[in-house]
Amino acid sequence: MSxxxxxxxxxxxxxxxxxxxxxxxxxxxxxxxxMRFGFDPxxxxxxxxxxxxxxxxxxxxxxxxxxxxxxxxxGKELALRYDLTVPLARFVSENPTTPLPFKRYAIxxxxxxxQPQRGRYREFYQCDADIIGSERPEADAExxxxxxxxxxxFNLPGYTVKxxxxxxxxxxxxxxxxxxxxxxxxxxxxxxxxxIGWVKVSESLKQIxxxxxxxxxxxxxxxxxxxxxxxxxxxxMFGKIPEVTKASEHLQQMLSLAKKTSFKLDLSMVRGLxxxxxxxxxxIVKEPKIGSITGGGRYDQLLGVYGKSFPATGTTIGVERLxxxxxxxxxxxxxxxxxxxxxxxNLQVQEYAWRVANVLRNEDINTRVxxxxxxxxxxxxxxxxxxxxxxxxxGIKEKSKxxxxxxxxxxxxxxxxxxxxxxKKIKTLLTI
Amino acid sequence: MSxxxxxxxxxxxxxxxxxxxxxxxxxxxxxxxxMRFGFDPxxxxxxxxxxxxxxxxxxxxxxxxxxxxxxxxxGKELALRYDLTVPLARFVSENPTTPLPFKRYAIxxxxxxxQPQRGRYREFYQCDADIIGSERPEADAExxxxxxxxxxxFNLPGYTVKxxxxxxxxxxxxxxxxxxxxxxxxxxxxxxxxxIGWVKVSESLKQIxxxxxxxxxxxxxxxxxxxxxxxxxxxxMFGKIPEVTKASEHLQQMLSLAKKTSFKLDLSMVRGLxxxxxxxxxxIVKEPKIGSITGGGRYDQLLGVYGKSFPATGTTIGVERLxxxxxxxxxxxxxxxxxxxxxxxNLQVQEYAWRVANVLRNEDINTRVxxxxxxxxxxxxxxxxxxxxxxxxxGIKEKSKxxxxxxxxxxxxxxxxxxxxxxKKIKTLLTI
Numbered sequence: 001m002s003x004x005x006x007x008x009x010x011x012x013x014x015x016x017x018x019x020x021x022x023x024x025x026x027x028x029x030x031x032x033x034x035m036r037f038g039f040d041p042x043x044x045x046x047x048x049x050x051x052x053x054x055x056x057x058x059x060x061x062x063x064x065x066x067x068x069x070x071x072x073x074x075g076k077e078l079a080l081r082y083d084l085t086v087p088l089a090r091f092v093s094e095n096p097t098t099p100l101p102f103k104r105y106a107i108x109x110x111x112x113x114x115q116p117q118r119g120r121y122r123e124f125y126q127c128d129a130d131i132i133g134s135e136r137p138e139a140d141a142e143x144x145x146x147x148x149x150x151x152x153x154f155n156l157p158g159y160t161v162k163x164x165x166x167x168x169x170x171x172x173x174x175x176x177x178x179x180x181x182x183x184x185x186x187x188x189x190x191x192x193x194x195x196i197g198w199v200k201v202s203e204s205l206k207q208i209x210x211x212x213x214x215x216x217x218x219x220x221x222x223x224x225x226x227x228x229x230x231x232x233x234x235x236x237m238f239g240k241i242p243e244v245t246k247a248s249e250h251l252q253q254m255l256s257l258a259k260k261t262s263f264k265l266d267l268s269m270v271r272g273l274x275x276x277x278x279x280x281x282x283x284i285v286k287e288p289k290i291g292s293i294t295g296g297g298r299y300d301q302l303l304g305v306y307g308k309s310f311p312a313t314g315t316t317i318g319v320e321r322l323x324x325x326x327x328x329x330x331x332x333x334x335x336x337x338x339x340x341x342x343x344x345x346n347l348q349v350q351e352y353a354w355r356v357a358n359v360l361r362n363e364d365i366n367t368r369v370x371x372x373x374x375x376x377x378x379x380x381x382x383x384x385x386x387x388x389x390x391x392x393x394x395g396i397k398e399k400s401k402x403x404x405x406x407x408x409x410x411x412x413x414x415x416x417x418x419x420x421x422x423x424k425k426i427k428t429l430l431t432i
Numbered sequence: 433m434s435x436x437x438x439x440x441x442x443x444x445x446x447x448x449x450x451x452x453x454x455x456x457x458x459x460x461x462x463x464x465x466x467m468r469f470g471f472d473p474x475x476x477x478x479x480x481x482x483x484x485x486x487x488x489x490x491x492x493x494x495x496x497x498x499x500x501x502x503x504x505x506x507g508k509e510l511a512l513r514y515d516l517t518v519p520l521a522r523f524v525s526e527n528p529t530t531p532l533p534f535k536r537y538a539i540x541x542x543x544x545x546x547q548p549q550r551g552r553y554r555e556f557y558q559c560d561a562d563i564i565g566s567e568r569p570e571a572d573a574e575x576x577x578x579x580x581x582x583x584x585x586f587n588l589p590g591y592t593v594k595x596x597x598x599x600x601x602x603x604x605x606x607x608x609x610x611x612x613x614x615x616x617x618x619x620x621x622x623x624x625x626x627x628i629g630w631v632k633v634s635e636s637l638k639q640i641x642x643x644x645x646x647x648x649x650x651x652x653x654x655x656x657x658x659x660x661x662x663x664x665x666x667x668x669m670f671g672k673i674p675e676v677t678k679a680s681e682h683l684q685q686m687l688s689l690a691k692k693t694s695f696k697l698d699l700s701m702v703r704g705l706x707x708x709x710x711x712x713x714x715x716i717v718k719e720p721k722i723g724s725i726t727g728g729g730r731y732d733q734l735l736g737v738y739g740k741s742f743p744a745t746g747t748t749i750g751v752e753r754l755x756x757x758x759x760x761x762x763x764x765x766x767x768x769x770x771x772x773x774x775x776x777x778n779l780q781v782q783e784y785a786w787r788v789a790n791v792l793r794n795e796d797i798n799t800r801v802x803x804x805x806x807x808x809x810x811x812x813x814x815x816x817x818x819x820x821x822x823x824x825x826x827g828i829k830e831k832s833k834x835x836x837x838x839x840x841x842x843x844x845x846x847x848x849x850x851x852x853x854x855x856k857k858i859k860t861l862l863t864i
Contacts, residue, residue: 006484006522006525006526006739007484007526008476008477008480008481008522008526009477009479009480009481009508009510010506012477013477014474014476014477014523014526014527015473015474015475015476016474016523016527017472017473017474017536020472020474020475021472021473023475024473032796035771035772035798036793036796036797036798036799037793037798037799037800038770038771038772038798038799038800039771040449040452040453040770040771040772041447041449041452041453041456041771042446042447042448042449042452043446043447043452043455044440044446044447045440045441045444045445045446045555046478046555047441047499047512047543048441049439049440049441052438052439064505067479067501067503067510069499069501069502070501071499071545073496073545074442076441078441078499080479090438090440091446091448093438094438094439094440094446095448098448099817099818100804103800104449109478111479113503113505122479123477123478123479131803133804134803134804136803136804136805138782138801138802138803138805139803141786141803142801142803145790149793256783257782257783257786260790306438307438338470338472339467339470339471339472339473340467340470340472350570350689351688354573354689358577358692361468361469361581364464364468365468366467366468366469366470367468367469367470368469368470368535369570369574370570371533371566371570371571371573371574372532372533372566372568372570373568373570385531386531
């Protein structure tokens with residue numbers, strides 16, 4: 001049998017129990033937060049028609065990163081989804097009577113043919129929350145509050161949501177400072193400020209802009225104070241430009257409804273994707289330095305590509321990164337080798353052991369018993385290796401009295417209990 | 433914009449919120465039962481190397497039903513997984529130090545290029561629980577008990593697990609009755625007994641078997657009584673055949689540990705797949721008549737295909753069918769349009785409404801607020817359309833007193849409460 005036959009494809013991952021258990025916890029926490037805010041689940045297929053995807057991600061992605069193939073039977077070109085946003089847009093256009101606002105979340109696998117490296121895979125999960133149908137700042141505020149709630153749920157210390165607005169960028173740099181050529185390159189350089197600092201950014205800008213304009217850019221970027229103060233200052237400087245006024249009012253309203261979220265107006269933040277039309281958001285954490293952990297914004301034009309246009313806003317939670325960070329910061333409670341919390345070890349009373357296991361399982365206590373015909377000693381070894389919180393010992397004495405010997409590995413306590421008392425005790429101790 | 437661009441591929445499905453909510457409930461119930469029995473999650477990728485899949489499913493499936501394509505970049509043939517069993521086998525062979533017994537469950541999407549029809553899709557979920565590494569009847573008993581637990585969890589009325597054993601079939605029909613030619617066709621006909629009755633089965637058998645053998649087949653199939661009595665009777669008839677003795681002992685032990693599960697020994701049950709080597713199981717429900725809802729058995733040879741051989745046993749829960757049946761039998765509590773349980777309606781006190789929503793959300797109460805700038809009347813209409821259990825009304829009066837007007841749509845009761853009291857009340861009423 002050749003080695004190749006047993007291999008997993010490059011860039012794909014198996015998640016064995018101890019990883020799968022943590023990942024499920026993370027997904028379920030995220031779902032809980034989404035649902036709190038009244039976001040509903042939408043599930044779309046992994047396969048989409050290539051016609052649906054093409055023209056949405058730019059030539060780089062579409063030529064080099066999207067898995068596509070011809071369906072042998074129908075001759076149709078199919079593709080594995082590249083993100084969850086285009087499928088959402090496809091769904092809404094195909095189901096035009098969907099009640100608005102449509103608040104949907106989705107957690108699912110997407111596919112990108114990247115060079116695999118640490119933190120980068122060809123199959124990975126995306127996790128999105130979006131609101132379709134509201135152009136108002138309240139919708140953006142919901143997204144901001146959702147992000148804050150996620151960060152608090154995962155105890156991510158020192159998070160900040162960086163906020164900017166595409167209309168502000170356009171109003172200030174294109175209309176206010178009159179930069180009309182090379183504007184995308186200017187944005188690209190400004191966006192690097194946090195990473196490489198002003199000295200390097202200004203050096204790059206010197207290649208394409210006159211000194212006096214670069215100085216003005218610096219003045220804008222240097223504005224300090226609360227978000228509200230910054231917006232006032234910008235209105236003083238560029239208040240005659242309609243985009244600036246409109247954006248400023250929108251952001252002020254949005255921020256007044258998102259007071260509990262830790263945010264910072266950052267005029268140098270641009271974000272890569274072309275399709276944003278209003279507020280944009282990105283969340284960073286102080287430690288570890290891993291770049292942004294959420295990204296999103298308003299994209300009022302994107303859905304028009306499919307037919308009817310709808311305003312839309314949303315965010316991605318970088319769930320793969322969140323899992324990596326969470327493991328690094330030790331945010332996840334005790335990594336477990338198994339979901340089982342109890343192992344029932346028996347000395348020549350198999351049927352009694354199964355009866356005890358049955359009682360525990362009926363109470364939703366995750367329980368394992370021997371199914372290998374192992375000796376008492378080997379069962380005990382197995383239980384210790386699995387590191388279940390509890391070990392329940394039963395032998396002829398326990399059977400005759402209807403009891404069990406209960407060992408709590410966390411406290412080291414060993415007690416003899418009636419079956420039903422053991423059940424109650426375990427249940428209570430597990431929920432503390 | 434052509435219609436085609438917006439279409440979902442044939443045989444694929446979107447799950448809008450009201451369906452996705454139910455499906456998630458079903459999956460999470462199934463996971464709960466799996467975990468009770470100490471089955472751990474394993475997740476494998478959707479994409480596998482074609483080399484891993486080929487030669488496992490027979491030419492029909494492999495030529496006509498498996499989605500496969502050449503990776504444009506590496507030239508490797510990739511395929512979308514066809515089931516969850518071969519990926520499990522691939523995982524175990526690639527990770528030979530996996531601690532045994534390996535009890536794993538998996539719920540995930542698989543792909544089959546079938547002609548789409550009611551209940552048959554090209555992308556659908558499979559849901560499997562398997563035990564790798566134990567050849568003992570205890571492992572099969574765990575699978576049986578798991579099946580019983582699933583059936584009870586979903587309140588499936590009048591379920592029966594049909595049990596047979598490939599060694600019994602071989603021992604009785606091939607060695608005992610000496611049928612050596614056309615044996616697969618004989619099995620295929622016998623397997624139809626439940627569906628088409630003995631008259632038709634015997635007519636088909638007459639084409640390939642002498643009358644006296646058919647009469648003996650009827651004698652075997654006609655054995656009545658409990659599983660234990662039937663096995664004793666078979667041992668009387670065929671006890672000198674080692675396969676029969678071995679199978680009978682294995683089944684007796686297995687059944688003695690699975691007393692709480694409603695089962696029936698059915699000597700005419702064969703099951704399609706070639707790879708079974710021991711006990712086989714299939715669950716049927718009385719109503720509606722939809723065939724089997726679980727299927728599985730012991731497959732001690734399959735993993736050897738990849739290298740090292742391991743004994744294995746397991747079952748599939750037909751989760752798509754379970755969902756269809758569940759909807760038909762009305763097993764799922766109130767289909768919901770949204771996860772939200774509360775809608776906060778405000779009359780000119782937006783910030784106060786958001787504060788109230790915030791308090792509820794922090795208690796994990798799923799809450800929606802207006803994000804469309806709607807009037808009081810329109811908000812109320814929206815809340816009624818969404819059919820949230822509770823509506824919370826706030827206006828200037830409520831704001832000044834720190835109260836809310838709480839309407840419980842289930843009872844029709846309308847009360848005025850302090851915010852924190854409303855929170856407690858909602859929480860309590862939702863958990864009853």
